Every structure is written in structure tokens, then in C-alpha cells.
Amino acid sequence: MVHGFGHSVSKLSRANGHGANDSELITKVMIDPVMGGTGMRGNFVTFLKEKPVTEEVES
Amino acid sequence: MRYAMAIDTKKCVGCSDCVVACQTENNVPHGYCRDWIVENVAGSYPNVEIEIRSERCNHCDNSPCVRCCPTGASHIIEGGIVKVTHNECIGCGACIQSCPYDARYSHPDGYVDKCTFCDHRLAKGQSTACVEVCPTNCLYFGDLEDPNSDVSKALKNREWKVLAPEAGTKPQLYFLT
Numbered sequence: 001m002v003h004g005f006g007h008s009v010s011k012l013s014r015a016n017g018h019g020a021n022d023s024e025l026i027t028k029v030m031i032d033p034v035m036g037g038t039g040m041r042g043n044f045v046t047f048l049k050e051k052p053v054t055e056e057v058e059s
Numbered sequence: 060m061r062y063a064m065a066i067d068t069k070k071c072v073g074c075s076d077c078v079v080a081c082q083t084e085n086n087v088p089h090g091y092c093r094d095w096i097v098e099n100v101a102g103s104y105p106n107v108e109i110e111i112r113s114e115r116c117n118h119c120d121n122s123p124c125v126r127c128c129p130t131g132a133s134h135i136i137e138g139g140i141v142k143v144t145h146n147e148c149i150g151c152g153a154c155i156q157s158c159p160y161d162a163r164y165s166h167p168d169g170y171v172d173k174c175t176f177c178d179h180r181l182a183k184g185q186s187t188a189c190v191e192v193c194p195t196n197c198l199y200f201g202d203l204e205d206p207n208s209d210v211s212k213a214l215k216n217r218e219w220k221v222l223a224p225e226a227g228t229k230p231q232l233y234f235l236t
Contacts, residue, residue, distance in 0.1 A: 009191045023195045029069045036100060036107030038069050 061203040062138040062176055063231040064190070065213040066113050070197035073098055073111040077189035077198065081115075084177065084188035091164050093174040094189055110236075113189065113198065116141060116162035116174035117222065117230030124154035124163065132170075138202070139231060140178055145170045159226040176200075203231070 005019030025045055029038040073096045081093050094115035101108050118141050125133045125141060132147035133154050143154075143163075148170035155163045155171060166172040177187035185191070190198040201208030206215075210233070217235040224230075 004194070007192075007194065012192070021194075026070065026195065031108070033105045033107065036102065036109040038109075 060138045061231070062118065062140055062181075062200070063203045063210050063233065064115075064176075064187075065199040065210045065217075065219065065233040065235055067195075067197040067199070067213070067217075067235045068110045068112055069235070070195045071096075071111045071113055072195060073113075074194060076192050076194055077113050080188040080192035081174070084180075085175070087172070088167055091166070091172075093162075093164075093172070110234075112234055113193075114160065114162075114222070115189070115232065116158075116176075117160050117228065117232045118174075118176060119231065120229035121227060123157040123159070123226075123228060127153045127157045129153065136178065138176075138178075138181075140176045141173070142175055142178070143171055143173060145172075159223045159228060160230070 001020065001022040003022055005015050006017075006021030006024070007015035008021075010016050025043055027043055030042040031037075032039045075096055078092050078094055078096065081087065085093060087093055094113060097112045097114055099110045099112070101110070118139055120139065122133075122135065122141050125135060129151060130147050130149055132144045132149075134142060134144065136142055145166075145168075150165060150169045150171060152165060152171065155165065163171050163173040177185075180187060186200050190200045199209040199213040201210040203211060205211060213235060214233055219233040219235050221230045221233060
């Protein structure tokens with residue numbers, strides 16, 4: 001996913017309302033043992049093409 | 060009413076968007092800032108931890124900066140927000156020295172300036188500039204006395220800490236760990 005889009009603030013006119021916000025998909029973080037930082041790409045997403053309804057997923 | 064902010068140190072990536080948003084919103088002069096990013100690394104492999112914090116004025120309940128102000132320019136308004144009246148400030152810098160968080164700076168125009176929790180935006184029903192702009196939504200702001208506010212919910216569900224609790228200032232910036 002391309003990062004930086006779908007922001008909710010109207011003053012960020014390029015990102016506001018355009019595309020999807022990938023950071024909204026982050027439901028959990030994992031600690032990288034080598035550098036101690038948080039990895040945010042450990043989330044699984046499900047594409048619902050047939051019935052695109054919002055699903056609450058427990059993290 | 061008691062405004063407070065919670066910062067998720069696990070979600071913050073240290074992008075400094077909050078810093079730039081604040082500088083733009085509040086016309087902070089070049090080279091100065093009202094909020095800033097701190098990156099702390101602790102431990103050694105395989106137990107390394109990086110903590111990234113977006114810090115600003117803690118709007119303390121027991122604020123040393125207000126107590127030491129000789130002119131009364133530093134004061135607390137409704138919601139516990141610590142503010143400086145610019146035309147009453149003589150720029151003596153006592154408050155800068157007294158702040159354990161180094162949250163104040165000397166404005167080139169001769170007064171002391173600091174984070175106001177964007178009270179001009181709150182009056183319009185908006186949130187602060189830093190909270191609105193955060194790309195990972197790691198900042199939570201609201202009324203601590205309201206159990207349904209973002210900040211109350213965040214503090215209820217997570218472990219948190221405050222900075223320099225030994226200073227006894229009762230800070231209102233909570234860092235979710």
C-alpha cells in the first residue's frame with residue numbers, strides 16, 4: 001500500500017479524502033529484537049470483495 | 060474539566076509531523092518549537108527497547124513555572140492549561156529554569172512562549188493541531204474527567220507513565236508504554 005494517503009485533516013489537502021490510510025490498519029505492534037523499535041507491518045488484513053462490510057478484529 | 064494528553068510510545072514513529080503542525084498553527088519562529096520528539100534507546104540485544112516520545116508542556120497541576128513567575132504572566136486557565144500572557148511577561152526566564160521538562164523557550168520578541176494545548180482551537184470545538192495531524196493516531200487528547208474522552212479510554216486500557224514524577228509537578232502528559 002502506498003503510504004501517506006487518506007488523512008483526516010482537511011488542511012492536508014493532498015492526502016485528505018484521497019486513497020486509503022494504511023496507518024488506520026495498524027491494530028498491533030511488534031518489537032524488533034535487533035534494534036528495539038516497533039514493527040508495524042505485522043498486521044494481517046482481509047480483503048472483502050464480495051461483501052465489503054466493516055469487521056471488528058480483536059488485536 | 061481537566062485537559063490531558065496521552066502519547067502512545069509504541070505507535071509513535073517519530074515523524075515530527077506534530078512539531079511542524081504546531082509551528083505552522085501557532086506561528087512559532089524558525090529554530091524554536093513548542094513540542095519535540097525524544098528517542099530513547101535502552102538495554103542490549105536481545106532486550107533492546109526504543110521509546111519514541113512526542114513531548115510538550117505537561118500542563119502540570121502543581122506547576123513550578125506559575126509559582127515562580129514574578130509578574131503573574133504565567134497562569135492557569137480553565138481546563139488546567141498553563142498559559143503565558145505575552146504582554147505581561149518581562150522575559151526574565153525564571154519559568155524556563157524552573158520547568159523540569161524544558162518545555163518553555165524565550166521568544167525572540169522578548170517574552171516566554173510555550174504549548175497552549177491549542178486553546179484557540181479548543182474554543183472552536185477542534186482538537187489540538189498535533190493530535191489532528193498525527194499520521195499514526197498515537198496522540199490522544201481530551202478531558203480526564205470525562206470517562207468517554209479519548210484520553211480517558213486510552214489510560215484505562217493501557218499501562219502508562221509520566222515524566223519526572225519525582226519533581227512532584229503532577230504532569231498531565233501520559234506516555235502509554
